[in-house]
Amino acid sequence: MTADHLSACESMVGQGRAVLGIAGQPGAGKSTIAQRLVADLAAAHGAGFAAYVPMDGFHLGDRALMALGLLDRKGAPETFDDEGYAAALARLRTASGPVYVPSFDRVLEQPIAADLIVPAAARLIITEGNYLLHWPAVRAQLNQVWFVRLDPDVRRSRLIARHVEFGKSPAEAEEWVRRVDEPNADLVVASAHLADRFVDGVTGAFVT
Incomplete structure (x- = not known):
């Protein structure tokens, strides 16, 4: 990332912790940008200055989705524990010790509880996901939200x-994108105007 990105992150950090959200449609490149920011901030300020907390860790597990009749809509807003996510972000803002948060394993397609450690010394929490601007309780915990934009054809590819x-066949993948991912993408972009800044999903540069 550029000096502009690092400066924007550093300016959020005051006396307490700050939380930066990276939002965007499915496939826009949110996790890549968030993890690159964490790495660049570590290079500039030392390991542990920033910590990564993915929204996908708050996916409901398949057993819960089956019980709710939502397995075929996995990835839609109602298939996440959004209240748990908001509560975790609130805890992270004020915690004085390490906090353990879930990750998401794309091979298993399941959340993994307490898989990531946010160290006590972390000054900036960087979280990313589709629905950061869609859920008011989550947005309330974020100092800023950057929205990642990407050409629709590139994103779908x-x-x-x-x-x-x-694991999906090409036909299954195309059907899932058409039936599940694209309706979710439309929902995500509907709240994009609430973002503080916009980022190009290819270059990572700030855009207007």
Whole structure:
């Protein structure tokens, strides 16, 4: 990332912790940008200055989704524990010790509880996901939200390739993108105007 990105992150950090959200449609490149920011901030300020907390860790597990009749809509807003996510972000803002948060394993397609450690010394929490601007309780915990923009055709191609990589046939991947991912993408972009800044999903540069 550039000096502009690092400066924008550093300016959020005051006396207490800050939380930066990276939002965007499925396949826009949110996790890549968030993890790159964490790495660059570690290089500039030392390991543990920033910590990564993915929204996908708050996916409901398949057993819960089956019980709710939602397995075929996995990835839609109602298939997440959004209240748990908001509560975790609130705890992270004020915690004085390490906090253990869930990750998401794309091979298993399941959340993994307490898989990531946010160290006590972390000054900036970087969280990313589709619905950061869609859920008011989550947005309330974020100092800023950056929205990642990407050409729709490129984004859909990325999604199809990702689904194939993790086990779907090309036909199944295209059907899933059409039936599940794209309706979710439309929902995500409807709240994009609430973002503080916009980021290009290819270059990572700030855009207007």
